[in-house]
Amino acid sequence: MSFRALLFLSAWMFATGIFGVLSRRHVVALLLSIELLFNGVNLALLTFAWAYGALSAASLAFLGIAVTVAEVAVGLAIFLLVVRLTGKAAADELKQLAG
Amino acid sequence: MNPVFTLLVVLVMAASLGVVLSRSVFRAAYFLAFALVGTGFLYLGMSPIFSAVQILLYTGGVLTLVIFAVMLSGKPELSTVFHRPAQGLIAALLVFFALLSLTARLPEPPEPRTIPVDVFAAYFFREGALAFEILSLLLLAALFGALAVARKQGGEG
Numbered sequence: 001m002s003f004r005a006l007l008f009l010s011a012w013m014f015a016t017g018i019f020g021v022l023s024r025r026h027v028v029a030l031l032l033s034i035e036l037l038f039n040g041v042n043l044a045l046l047t048f049a050w051a052y053g054a055l056s057a058a059s060l061a062f063l064g065i066a067v068t069v070a071e072v073a074v075g076l077a078i079f080l081l082v083v084r085l086t087g088k089a090a091a092d093e094l095k096q097l098a099g
Numbered sequence: 100m101n102p103v104f105t106l107l108v109v110l111v112m113a114a115s116l117g118v119v120l121s122r123s124v125f126r127a128a129y130f131l132a133f134a135l136v137g138t139g140f141l142y143l144g145m146s147p148i149f150s151a152v153q154i155l156l157y158t159g160g161v162l163t164l165v166i167f168a169v170m171l172s173g174k175p176e177l178s179t180v181f182h183r184p185a186q187g188l189i190a191a192l193l194v195f196f197a198l199l200s201l202t203a204r205l206p207e208p209p210e211p212r213t214i215p216v217d218v219f220a221a222y223f224f225r226e227g228a229l230a231f232e233i234l235s236l237l238l239l240a241a242l243f244g245a246l247a248v249a250r251k252q253g254g255e256g
Contacts, residue, residue, distance in 0.1 A: 009111060011198035014195075015198070018191045019184075020118065023181045023183060025180065026176070026177050028165060033119055042153075050145035050146065050214060058146065062223065063227070069156055070237055070241035076249075081248050089172060
């Protein structure tokens with residue numbers, strides 16, 4: 001276990017998640033990329049908690065995991081509703097909220 | 100460096116690339132499962148309780164939800180996967196190198212130690228009790244919100 005390698009992995013996950021959030025078209029793929037972002041952040045927080053003994057970072061990771069689960073449940077419910085109403089699953093084709 | 104650890108890190112990196120690059124959302128979800136379980140194994144050396152939470156909640160809960168949602172929607176893939184991938188790639192590279200330059204400046208940690216569960220629990224319920232209670236409200240609200248949004252319009256239930 002190496003401190004630097006874990007932080008490198010966390011940065012890698014966060015960057016791939018950024019690419020997914022900005023570039024994927026499918027709404028569920030966007031949600032999966034957001035999961036990747038959250039996971040990268042959690043990994044960094046736990047690495048800090050482990051390396052420096054910062055328990056506040058571990059509590060933040062704990063709360064973050066639970067918030068992510070709630071977010072995915074609501075996001076998928078919205079996705080199912082949107083597919084049922086419009087028949088589309090591509091984020092750039094959904095323009096009803098664009099005003 | 101431990102070869103198992105190196106292998107795990109490389110596998111998780113490849114799996115997170117697979118999440119954003121694979122054409123079908125199903126395959127992306129499986130890659131995400133792989134990345135999350137790999138991270139869960141990495142947590143084993145830091146804090147075993149987080150390893151359990153990671154594998155149970157994320158892989159057991161979230162991915163089951165995702166796969167159900169994709170199955171129910173009947174739209175596992177689109178004709179074009181990406182929307183302006185070049186800009187996304189540039190932004191991702193910028194973020195990656197910014198994060199790396201930040202981590203390079205960190206001081207070397209004193210001596211990493213596994214976080215004991217009892218120490219963490221005592222800290223969490225002393226300092227974060229209010230956050231914990233608010234979180235339980237959030238989960239309840241998310242449960243009702245998801246039910247209200249996803250149920251059939253005008254139906255009985």
